Amino acid sequence: MSVEPEVPIVQVEEVRENPVLYKIISSDNHVFTISEHAVKLSKTLWDLITNLGLTAENALDNPIPVENVNGKNMETIVQFCERHKYDEEEPEYTNYIREFVLPEWDRQLLSIDNEELFQLILATNYLDIQKLMDYCCRVIGDMAKDKTPEELRIIYGIPTDAEDDALERSASDSPGPSG
Amino acid sequence: MTNPFPLLDLPTAAILHVVKSMDYGEFLNLSFLSKRAKKSIELMNLKSEELTVYIGDFVHMNMSIGTKRMEWKFYYCLKGNIIDGEDLLEESFENEEMDLENENELEEEEDEEIDYIEEDQDIKDIDEELEEFQDEQEVYELEAEEFALPDSVELLISDGVSSRAVWYMESLTMKDWIQHFMTIFHFSEIQHLDFTRNSSIFSIEEIKDSMIAINKLSVSSDTGFDVDYLLSNFHSKYLHLGLGVFETLKKPENVMIRNYDMLRIYLNRDHPSTITLDDLLFFNSKTIKVCEANWTAKSFNRFIKHWIKGSNPRMEMLNLLDFSEKEFIDTEILKGVRFMEIPADQTRWFRNQDGQLVAFEGGKDFYRQDGAKATIYNFGSYENFRCIAMCVWHPHCVVDPR
Numbered sequence: 059m060s061v062e063p064e065v066p067i068v069q070v071e072e073v074r075e076n077p078v079l080y081k082i083i084s085s086d087n088h089v090f091t092i093s094e095h096a097v098k099l100s101k102t103l104w105d106l107i108t109n110l111g112l113t114a115e116n117a118l119d120n121p122i123p124v125e126n127v128n129g130k131n132m133e134t135i136v137q138f139c140e141r142h143k144y145d146e147e148e149p150e151y152t153n154y155i156r157e158f159v160l161p162e163w164d165r166q167l168l169s170i171d172n173e174e175l176f177q178l179i180l181a182t183n184y185l186d187i188q189k190l191m192d193y194c195c196r197v198i199g200d201m202a203k204d205k206t207p208e209e210l211r212i213i214y215g216i217p218t219d220a221e222d223d224a225l226e227r228s229a230s231d232s233p234g235p236s237g
Numbered sequence: 238m239t240n241p242f243p244l245l246d247l248p249t250a251a252i253l254h255v256v257k258s259m260d261y262g263e264f265l266n267l268s269f270l271s272k273r274a275k276k277s278i279e280l281m282n283l284k285s286e287e288l289t290v291y292i293g294d295f296v297h298m299n300m301s302i303g304t305k306r307m308e309w310k311f312y313y314c315l316k317g318n319i320i321d322g323e324d325l326l327e328e329s330f331e332n333e334e335m336d337l338e339n340e341n342e343l344e345e346e347e348d349e350e351i352d353y354i355e356e357d358q359d360i361k362d363i364d365e366e367l368e369e370f371q372d373e374q375e376v377y378e379l380e381a382e383e384f385a386l387p388d389s390v391e392l393l394i395s396d397g398v399s400s401r402a403v404w405y406m407e408s409l410t411m412k413d414w415i416q417h418f419m420t421i422f423h424f425s426e427i428q429h430l431d432f433t434r435n436s437s438i439f440s441i442e443e444i445k446d447s448m449i450a451i452n453k454l455s456v457s458s459d460t461g462f463d464v465d466y467l468l469s470n471f472h473s474k475y476l477h478l479g480l481g482v483f484e485t486l487k488k489p490e491n492v493m494i495r496n497y498d499m500l501r502i503y504l505n506r507d508h509p510s511t512i513t514l515d516d517l518l519f520f521n522s523k524t525i526k527v528c529e530a531n532w533t534a535k536s537f538n539r540f541i542k543h544w545i546k547g548s549n550p551r552m553e554m555l556n557l558l559d560f561s562e563k564e565f566i567d568t569e570i571l572k573g574v575r576f577m578e579i580p581a582d583q584t585r586w587f588r589n590q591d592g593q594l595v596a597f598e599g600g601k602d603f604y605r606q607d608g609a610k611a612t613i614y615n616f617g618s619y620e621n622f623r624c625i626a627m628c629v630w631h632p633h634c635v636v637d638p639r
Contacts, residue, residue: 171239171240172239172240172241172242172243173240175242176242176243176246176247179247179251180247180248180251183247183248183250183251191251191254192254192258195251195254195255195257195258196258198242198244198255198258199255199256199257199258199259199263200258201242202259202260202263202264202266202267203260203263205263205266206266207266207267207269207270210263210266210267210270211270212241213241213242214241214242214243214244214245214267215240215241215242215243215244215245216244216245216267216270216271216273216274217245217271217273218270218271219271219272219273222271222272222273
């Protein structure tokens, strides 16, 4: 894969115990290697690994296909998981606003354009990576700082009620798959 | 220019995650943008645990969610004919300050009209205006614009760290604001509506039209309202009449016969009691608290005898506070009544109209003809004033000692 990373590459290393590595194939057929501790940050992937019965012996021979995530996003996700694999478990964030400090390394990792960020959140949501979700959403939430309602409308592309109604009407008027 | 981030196209869980990472002022801004945006804020499922609305010469709303306290202030443009120059000066400075802080916002929203102050009016102009007012020494009638249309709304949030946001939304009525809060902060009634000083600058009809169900209503003596008319327009479970308000009622019986869960009346100590024994027999509230009642033991004894025969069947608790008669002793109150003294170390628990438990240590028990038990309890004294409670042990008020 020839994606140019904009952030420091995190080497996959398991120094604290014997390395167990897994292979993941993205929707565009890029192959990634990820350590056991890192892959555990994704509830979806870890459930899949458990259900498939992958072990240290057969893991690398059985790559896991992830149809919903492309190579670019998967690379970011693997970097993130490797970086945070030994982090202590944090309590789930509730309604307490901005209660954590976003580390500079992660802020840099997530300094991508809005379209990429949107796709990354969809991937993160699918792979169920709580910490990355917290960080991505924090970056998006921070866009609202010191903004007026009309500025927010532009930043978040919020349609007016009339635009939403028109969109809904055109969706209901358009013929369905069989029509 | 970068593309917008399509927030509302995210999965619901992710939208929720994003809005939870915003500050209150920020996600409330978002909630005003469209019905769909508002819906996403509703998903946060924020529940206001306290909601008090104070109506004076501006409207003030207190809410709390968890450890966060929100204070909303709805400002109105007071018309030129203000009561004196000083008021105008204060109001103008206040508004000027807000104007300056929101200068950029105003420039962007040119079609927004804020007509209560000239934007280019400087401090010198205000000084001149004040001098003019002081010279003329004329007292003007205080009159606000429509209650329904606040000119600006300020939000102050405190939760360790304080923050502030201001909105100038000309088209949003008070009713709209309250309805908006109802859906976002998930409440269906105003827990406490308090009419305070000068609230009569607004029309009762307009306030009524903007409000929703009210749990507790408080009226202070300096509202300027015709209190009879005010009370005929607002219904609540609790009514609290501030010092001297009861005395201003033209038809106090209308208050006495209403079946409030709690009626609290502060009589004016400097006036002879306006609540007689006959009045007390009229009361139809579950809990009645009268401060400065100024009754004699003899008249209270007569009340108890009426109660034994069947009067005030709905009453659960009667509190008489600040009794002035020093010789007012329990035996006189219960003269001619068969009662039983309960040892002072015996505690019984009474469930009041809020479901809260009230401890009764000792007291004197007596019975009415239908078998209902009541206890007279002297719950203390201070500065030579005695406080007496009478509770009626209806089945729903009795707490099982186990």
